[in-house]
Amino acid sequence: MKNDVKGTEIYKTDPLVKRWDYSLSYIHSYAQDSEFFKSLGKNILLGSYCKKCNYKYGTYRKYCMYCGGETQDIELPLNGKIHTFTTCYYSGESFMNDIPYTLILVEFKGIDSLFMSRLINKENIKISIGMKVKAKFKRLQKFDVNDVYFIPEL
Amino acid sequence: MNDVYIVSAGLSKFKKYNYDEDFRLMVKRAFDYALNDTDITHKDIDGSVSAYFSDHIQGQLIAGAMTNDYIGLATKPSKRIEGGGATGGLAFQTGYEEIASGNMETCAVYGFESMSHLNTWKGNDVIALGSDSNFDYPLGGFYTAYYALMATRHMHEFGTTHDQMAMVSVKNHGNAIHNPFAQSPMKIAVDDVLNAPMVATPLTMLDISLMSDGAACVILASEERAKSLCKNPVKIRAIGSSSDTMRLSDRPFGNVPLLACESEDDYKNLKYPGVHSFRAGRLAAKMAYERANIKDPLKEIDFAELYDSYTSAEIQAYEDLGFCKYGEGGKFIEKGYSEINNKLPVNPEGGLLASGHAIGATGIMQAVYAFWQLQHSIGKHFNSNRLQVEDAKKGVIHSHAGTGAYETVSILER
Numbered sequence: 001m002k003n004d005v006k007g008t009e010i011y012k013t014d015p016l017v018k019r020w021d022y023s024l025s026y027i028h029s030y031a032q033d034s035e036f037f038k039s040l041g042k043n044i045l046l047g048s049y050c051k052k053c054n055y056k057y058g059t060y061r062k063y064c065m066y067c068g069g070e071t072q073d074i075e076l077p078l079n080g081k082i083h084t085f086t087t088c089y090y091s092g093e094s095f096m097n098d099i100p101y102t103l104i105l106v107e108f109k110g111i112d113s114l115f116m117s118r119l120i121n122k123e124n125i126k127i128s129i130g131m132k133v134k135a136k137f138k139r140l141q142k143f144d145v146n147d148v149y150f151i152p153e154l
Numbered sequence: 155m156n157d158v159y160i161v162s163a164g165l166s167k168f169k170k171y172n173y174d175e176d177f178r179l180m181v182k183r184a185f186d187y188a189l190n191d192t193d194i195t196h197k198d199i200d201g202s203v204s205a206y207f208s209d210h211i212q213g214q215l216i217a218g219a220m221t222n223d224y225i226g227l228a229t230k231p232s233k234r235i236e237g238g239g240a241t242g243g244l245a246f247q248t249g250y251e252e253i254a255s256g257n258m259e260t261c262a263v264y265g266f267e268s269m270s271h272l273n274t275w276k277g278n279d280v281i282a283l284g285s286d287s288n289f290d291y292p293l294g295g296f297y298t299a300y301y302a303l304m305a306t307r308h309m310h311e312f313g314t315t316h317d318q319m320a321m322v323s324v325k326n327h328g329n330a331i332h333n334p335f336a337q338s339p340m341k342i343a344v345d346d347v348l349n350a351p352m353v354a355t356p357l358t359m360l361d362i363s364l365m366s367d368g369a370a371c372v373i374l375a376s377e378e379r380a381k382s383l384c385k386n387p388v389k390i391r392a393i394g395s396s397s398d399t400m401r402l403s404d405r406p407f408g409n410v411p412l413l414a415c416e417s418e419d420d421y422k423n424l425k426y427p428g429v430h431s432f433r434a435g436r437l438a439a440k441m442a443y444e445r446a447n448i449k450d451p452l453k454e455i456d457f458a459e460l461y462d463s464y465t466s467a468e469i470q471a472y473e474d475l476g477f478c479k480y481g482e483g484g485k486f487i488e489k490g491y492s493e494i495n496n497k498l499p500v501n502p503e504g505g506l507l508a509s510g511h512a513i514g515a516t517g518i519m520q521a522v523y524a525f526w527q528l529q530h531s532i533g534k535h536f537n538s539n540r541l542q543v544e545d546a547k548k549g550v551i552h553s554h555a556g557t558g559a560y561e562t563v564s565i566l567e568r
Contacts, residue, residue, distance in 0.1 A: 017173050022213065033288050059289055059403040084310070084429060086302035088354040092279030092295020103299050105307075105403060105429060114403040114429070116303075118293055129310045144292045 030143075035073060036060040040147035043137045047076040047111060058108055058115040076115070078135040079153060080106040083114055085127050106133060106150060118149045125152045155254040159380035159387035160566070161373050162192035163522040168337040168368035168510030171270040177206070177217060178224035180369035181264050184515075185225045188262075188371045192384050199373070200258035201231035205245035205265030206514035207238060210280045213271055227262065238284050238555025239463060241265065242370070242517025243562035246551075247393045249374045250564070259379045265519075266369040267512040277365055284556055286401050298362060298464070300402055300557045302354035305466035307430045309356065311481070316356045318484035319465035320347035323360045323507055325493060326462060330504030332540040337364050337510035347465075361465040363505075368512035370519040388528040391548070391565040394442030396434040398427075400559045405429055411436055413476040414449040420479055432467075432558035435474035442550070442563040443476070451476045451550075452498055455565075457527055457543040459520035459551045462505040468492075471552060472500070475563065495544055502527070502541050517553040517562065524549040528568040 009019035030037050036046045048057040048071035050064035056074060064071055083105040091099050102119040104127075120136070121127060132153040141147050164187025166172075166180040175183065189195065204218030214220065218234035235245040242265040249263035269277060282295040290300070308314050324344055330336035342360065350358035380387040399405055407425035411433070412418065427433040439451075448454050458475065462468035469483035477498055478486045486492060492500035503509050503523045506516060526532050527546045533539035543549075548567045555561070 012173060015173050020213065028287075030288060037288075057404070059401055061404070065399065065404065084303045084307035086299050086306055086354045086356075088294055088296055088299050088302075089351070090278070090296065090298070090353050091275070092282050092291075093273075093275040094279050095294045095296070096275055098294070101294060103293055103303060105303055113406065116290060116293060116401070116403050129306070145289050146292055 032062040033060060037143050037147070040137060041141040045076045045078060045135055045148055047074050048072065049074045056111045058106070058111045058113045076111060077108045080108040080133055082127065082129055082131045082133055083107040084129060085119065102127065104133065104150060118146065120149050120151050123152070156256055157377045158250045158253040158390045159375050159377060160390065160521065160525045161375045161380050161384035161387045162188040162194055163372045163525045164188035164191060164370070165335050165519060165522050166369045167335055168366045168512060170337060170364070170366065172268070172367035173270070177212065177266045177268050177369070178221050180367065181221045181266050181371065182225050184369040184371040185262065185264055188373050192373070194373060194383055196226045198260055198383060199227060199230065199262050200260050201252065202227050202262040202264065203245045203249045203252065204232060204234045205241045205263070205518060206234070206267055207236060207241045208267070208280060208513070210283070211267060211269055211271055211277065221264070221266065237560045239461065239513055240517060240553040240555035240560040240562050241514045242519065243551065243553030243564070244395070244517070244560065246372065246517055246521050246564060247395060247562055249372070250390050250393055253374050253376050260373060260375045262371060262373050263518060264369065264371040265514040265517065267514045268367045269365040269512060270367050274365060290401060296354065298354045298357060301464045301467060302357050303402065304429050304470070304557060305356055305464065307428065308466060308470060311430045312484065314469060314484035316348060317344055318488050319356070319361055319469060320344040321487045322462060322465040322468045323347045325487070326501050326505040326507040329494065329502055329541060330508035332536060332538050333503045333509060334536055336504045336508055337366055338508045339504070340508065357464055357466065363463045363507050363511040366510035366512040368510050368515045368519070370515040370522050372518055372521045372525060386529050388525050389567050391567045392442045392445035394438040394440065394445065394563045395561065396437035396441065397560050398432070398434040398558050400556055402429050402557055405433070410480065411440055413440055413443060415451070415476060416479065424480060431480060432470055432474050432554065432561060434558045434561035435471060435552065435554065435563070438561040438563040439475045442565050446565045448565070452478070455498060455548050455550050456546045457499040457502055457549045459524050459549070460500050460505065461552050461554045462501055462507050463511065463554065465507065467554070468500065468505070475550065475552060494541065499543050502543055517551065520551040520553065521564070524551050524566050528566055
């Protein structure tokens, strides 16, 4: 007999506790940040420059947080240094297959603020603040911020 | 502005799982506790402010209105406040504003969260949606990682050690042993913290606050109403708040906003805030201190309820709130200054690390504890005087959202 009726998962009866699955698929627009994500496919890491404030942002933003004026897109250097780091052995559920992974904040010469990214450290080099790193780009673009990552620069 | 007082307060027991009581009943427990403690009735309450962080966690939208009707306040003005981890702290300040503006004479401020609806991994995911979902969340969906990045830089900048962070965990879990409302009382040693499972370097499982089910409530009143309702109300002397960039990567490298007890010479070579410190915490404290005419917090404040979502965050908060200079937070705990009945006891009831962190309830839980400390009624509520800060006259409560995207500091005095 075909049985395609899925039962209800009950965790407890007193009090009555049941499983409730709830999910959403978002139609997520990058909107004014789109250029940053498209550029990753061209091996370009974009930052932003406010001419009025003479301030260069290491993380893309279309409007300056100081004067509110529109920024210009600039290409960030692909080499930088580790400003700080952490290696994660737990994560959000969506990323549990990635652990352990390392996050870094990267500082770039001549740029006023930082960029957060993953560090792929295949050679298992001891990570430290000030260590030189370089940007790499995923060959299969998935149109998220992980299309760029960093590796130690030996 | 009218003066504002706390006239009563109540808490539910904080637990990892509370499947016997939903959010409405947890709030009712806290609210009824407050009504009974000071002999206040529903008709004495003019309106309310509700606080919960996440519709995703709750599985229920407009849960504030549902709670309001459940506890018997339907028809009275009410609103919901949300601001990440600072939700409770912001709601407390909104209640203050209701009274200070004259909009209400009495206001019930309550907060809750039922975090057991999600497993911890999923909870991490949902909480991390409170970071930039274009640039930050897809890197790991993990708030602990952001605080760990800050802790690593704090260690580099100031020489703070993991041993010093672990001392915060030992203190707060130890304090919670004498708090019957606390979720995770434990007698532990520094080595237990250092050897606990690593979560995100340098933070181990025992450096990190809890996910909790819980609720908290305070009842605020104008001076005239406070006198008629309560024999020993506690005054909210001042509130301060600030905000900062959501993305850690956007934090600038500038100068320290100085408190009255500091000078430019103290920080000649320090680029601030970068990611080692919480600028919004400093600015919120500066605003509150200036309004309360506090010049030297270490000497003038008797105890503090700080936002110890991570052990590192408590050390950072010592500095942000000016209990010591930037860079001296590690030594502050090492010397025992934040222990009960030392120079400035911090989180004497266990803090978020051990008392619990039911996000929307947390800032209000801190206000409840501070109120009881200032009433000198800890013995009555805890069945033990062990955690009562001797002769407490002035206390501070402090909360964060994000990595300091919103912060609140409120000063309470008897």
